[in-house]
Amino acid sequence: MLTAASKLEATTANDAEQELTDGFHLIIDALKLNGLNTIYGVPGIPITDFGRMAQAEGIRVLSFRHEQNAGYAASIAGFLTKKPGVCLTVSAPGFLNGLTALAHATTNCFPMILISGSSEREIVDLQQGDYEEMDQLAVAKPLCKAAFRVLHAQDIGIGVARAIRAAVSGRPGGVYLDLPAKLFGQVMNADAGKKSLVKVIDAAPAQIPAPDSVKRALDVLKSGKKPLIILGKGAAYAQADDEIRTLIEKSGIPFLPMSMAKGLLPDTHPQCAGAARSTVLKDSDVVMLIGARLNWLLSHGKGKTWGDAPKKFIQIDIEPKEMDSNVEIVAPVVGDIGSCVSALVQGMGSNWQTPPADWIKTVQTKRDDNVAKMAPRLMNNNSPMDYHGALGVLRTIIKERPDAILVNEGANTLDLARGIIDMYQPRKRIDVGTWGIMGIGMGYSIAAAIETGKPVLAVEGDSAFGFSGMEVETICRYKLPVCVVIFNNDGIYRGTDVNPSGGPDVAPTVFVKSARYDKMMEAFGGVGVNATTPDELKRAVNAAMDSGKPTLINAVIDPAAGSESGRIGNLNPQSVLKKK
Numbered sequence: 250m251l252t253a254a255s256k257l258e259a260t261t262a263n264d265a266e267q268e269l270t271d272g273f274h275l276i277i278d279a280l281k282l283n284g285l286n287t288i289y290g291v292p293g294i295p296i297t298d299f300g301r302m303a304q305a306e307g308i309r310v311l312s313f314r315h316e317q318n319a320g321y322a323a324s325i326a327g328f329l330t331k332k333p334g335v336c337l338t339v340s341a342p343g344f345l346n347g348l349t350a351l352a353h354a355t356t357n358c359f360p361m362i363l364i365s366g367s368s369e370r371e372i373v374d375l376q377q378g379d380y381e382e383m384d385q386l387a388v389a390k391p392l393c394k395a396a397f398r399v400l401h402a403q404d405i406g407i408g409v410a411r412a413i414r415a416a417v418s419g420r421p422g423g424v425y426l427d428l429p430a431k432l433f434g435q436v437m438n439a440d441a442g443k444k445s446l447v448k449v450i451d452a453a454p455a456q457i458p459a460p461d462s463v464k465r466a467l468d469v470l471k472s473g474k475k476p477l478i479i480l481g482k483g484a485a486y487a488q489a490d491d492e493i494r495t496l497i498e499k500s501g502i503p504f505l506p507m508s509m510a511k512g513l514l515p516d517t518h519p520q521c522a523g524a525a526r527s528t529v530l531k532d533s534d535v536v537m538l539i540g541a542r543l544n545w546l547l548s549h550g551k552g553k554t555w556g557d558a559p560k561k562f563i564q565i566d567i568e569p570k571e572m573d574s575n576v577e578i579v580a581p582v583v584g585d586i587g588s589c590v591s592a593l594v595q596g597m598g599s600n601w602q603t604p605p606a607d608w609i610k611t612v613q614t615k616r617d618d619n620v621a622k623m624a625p626r627l628m629n630n631n632s633p634m635d636y637h638g639a640l641g642v643l644r645t646i647i648k649e650r651p652d653a654i655l656v657n658e659g660a661n662t663l664d665l666a667r668g669i670i671d672m673y674q675p676r677k678r679i680d681v682g683t684w685g686i687m688g689i690g691m692g693y694s695i696a697a698a699i700e701t702g703k704p705v706l707a708v709e710g711d712s713a714f715g716f717s718g719m720e721v722e723t724i725c726r727y728k729l730p731v732c733v734v735i736f737n738n739d740g741i742y743r744g745t746d747v748n749p750s751g752g753p754d755v756a757p758t759v760f761v762k763s764a765r766y767d768k769m770m771e772a773f774g775g776v777g778v779n780a781t782t783p784d785e786l787k788r789a790v791n792a793a794m795d796s797g798k799p800t801l802i803n804a805v806i807d808p809a810a811g812s813e814s815g816r817i818g819n820l821n822p823q824s825v826l827k828k829k
C-alpha cells in the first residue's frame with residue numbers, strides 16, 4: 250500500500266518526466282496563435298505576472314495609467330486593424346474602469362476583447378468578501394456583445410477563440426473574457442495544452458448580399474433625381490476603399506462622409522458634399538447609407554434636417570436588425586460592406602446614368618459658397634487665437650502630411666475641426682464616435698501610433714484632454730510620435746462664464762485661467778510649447794511632426810471664443826437657463 254508521502258513522490262516524479270504548461274502560458278500562446286500581439290492594460294493583482302510573462306514571450310505589453318485609456322486604445326486598435334484590440338485589467342475596480350471602453354467599443358462596432366482577472370468563484374458566489382470581489386461576468390454582459398468565463402486551463406484555447414470570433418464576426422463589438430486568478434496557475438501537460446489551442450479560421454466570414462436585394466437597391470438608386478450616398482465609419486472599418494471609391498465615382502452621386510469616414514475619398518473630391526450638408530440632407534430624394542446608421546448624428550432620418558420632400562432610403566449594413574430602426578428602409582442590403590459594394594458595382598453595369606446635372610450643380614454651388622465663406626476666417630493670425638485661425642494652420646499641416654492620424658475631441662474643438670480639417674486618406678480621422686464621448690484622446694493617440702507607425706496629431710479641447718491627460722507620461726515612456734495640441738480657452742465651451750449666485754466658486758464650466766498644459770509634457774521629458782499665435786502653432790506642430798518627439802502644445806485660445814455645443818441641440822443645460 251502507498252503512503253501519502255510516497256504518493257506525493259510518485260506524482261512529483263511523474264510531473265518531472267512530463268513537460269508542463271500553465272494558464273499563464275496557454276493564454277499567451279492562444280493570443281499569439283491568433284495574431285494578437287499587443288496588449289493595452291494596467292498591471293496589478295492578479296495579472297501582473299501575466300503581463301511580465303507576455304512581454305517575455307514577445308507580446309507588446311503597453312502599460313497605461315488608467316484602464317479606461319487602455320480600453321479606448323484597444324477599441325481603436327480594433328477599428329484600425331479589423332482584429333480585436335486587447336485590453337487587460339485587474340479585477341473589480343480595474344475591470345469597471347475598462348468597462349466604459351468596452352461599452353464604447355460595442356456601441357461603435359469596434360472589435361475589442363477586455364480580459365480581466367477576477368477573484369475566486371467559490372468565494373464570490375457566496376459573497377464572502379474576497380479581495381476585489383465582484384461577479385464581473387454578470388456586470389459585463391449587458392454592456393458587450395458577448396461575455397465568457399474560463400475556469401479550466403484546458404478550455405483557454407476555446408475561450409480565446411470564442412472571444413475573437415464574437416468580436417470580429419458579423420457586426421463587430423466588445424467581448425469580455427473573465428479569467429479567475431486561480432486559472433493562471435493551473436498546470437497541465439504541455440502537449441495536451443498545445444493541442445487544446447484553437448487557431449480561428451476565417452474569423453469574420455464574408456457575408457454575401459442576396460442578389461435580389463442588390464437589384465432592388467440599384468433600381469431605387471436609379472430612380473433618384475437627387476440621390477445622395479452617406480458613408481459611415483462602418484464603411485471605413487470595412488477596408489473596402491477601392492470598391493467604395495469605384496462605386497462613388499461610377500455612380501457620379503454626391504457623397505457625405507460622417508466624421509470617421511472622412512478621407513475614404515478625399516474631402517476635396519469633386520463629389521464630396523461635406524460642405525453642403527444641410528442642402529443634401531434636405532433636398533435629396535434617394536439616400537444610400539453605407540455603414541452609417543440613422544441615429545442622432547443623422548437626426549434619425551426624419552424631421553427638419555431632412556426637409557419635407559419624400560425620401561427613399563437604401564441601407565447597406567452587416568446587421569439585419571439595423572434596418573427600419575428609425576424610418577422605413579425601402580431597399581435593405583444585408584452583408585459585409587466589401588461584398589455589398591462589389592455586388593452593387595457589378596450590378597451597375599457599363600452604362601450607368603449619372604444624376605441630373607442640375608442636382609450636381611446645386612450641391613457644388615452650395616459647397617463652393619460654404620468653402621469660400623470659411624476661407625478668410627482660416628487665414629487670421631490673431632493673438633489670442635480664435636478657433637478658425639488655429640484650425641486653419643492645422644488644416645494646412647494635414648494637407649501637407651496626409652498620412653498622419655488626426656485624433657479629435659472636445660466641443661467647439663471637435664465640431665469646428667471636423668468641418669475645417671480636410672482628410673485625404675481612409676481611417677486617418679478618429680474621434681468621439683457614436684456617443685460623442687470625451688476622454689478618448691490619449692488612448693486613441695497611443696494606439697494609433699503603435700498600430701500604424703504614423704505620426705499622430707491630437708487636437709483636443711482643454712476639457713476633453715483632462716479625461717486622459719495623465720497618459721502623456723505613457724506617450725513619453727514609449728517615445729511615441731504624438732503631438733498633442735490643446736485648444737485652451739480656460740473652460741468648457743469657453744472660459745468666461747460667471748457664477749450666477751455671486752458666490753466664491755467659479756462657474757461649473759470654468760477652469761484655472763491661463764493654465765500651462767505644456768508643462769505637463771516637460772515633466773516627463775517631452776517637448777512643451779506655449780503657442781499664442783497661429784504662426785507659433787504652425788512652427789511648433791511642424792517641428793513635432795518632423796522630429797517625432799512627444800510634444801504638447803498649449804494653444805492659447807481667446808476665452809470668449811467658442812459657443813455652447815449647439816450641435817447637440819436641447820441637451821445643453823445653459824440653453825435652458827437662458828430661456829428662463
Ligand SMILES: CC(C)(COP(=O)(O)OP(=O)(O)OC[C@H]1O[C@@H](n2cnc3c(N)ncnc32)[C@H](O)[C@@H]1OP(=O)(O)O)[C@@H](O)C(=O)NCCC(=O)NCCSC=O
Nearest residue numbers: 523524525526527528546619620623659660668685814816
Ligand atoms: C450631428 C453632426 C454630424 C452634424 O452637425 P452639423 O453642424 O449639422 O454639420 P457639420 O458637418 O458639422 O457642418 C456644419 C456646417 O459646416 C459646413 N461645412 C462642413 N465642412 C465644411 C468645409 N470644409 N468648409 C465649409 N463649410 C463646411 C456644412 O455644410 C454645414 O453647413 P450647412 O450645410 O450650410 O448647414 C455633428 O454635429 C456631429 O458629428 N456632432 C457630434 C458632436 C459630438 O459628438 N459632440 C460631443 C459632445 S461635446 C461635449 O460636450
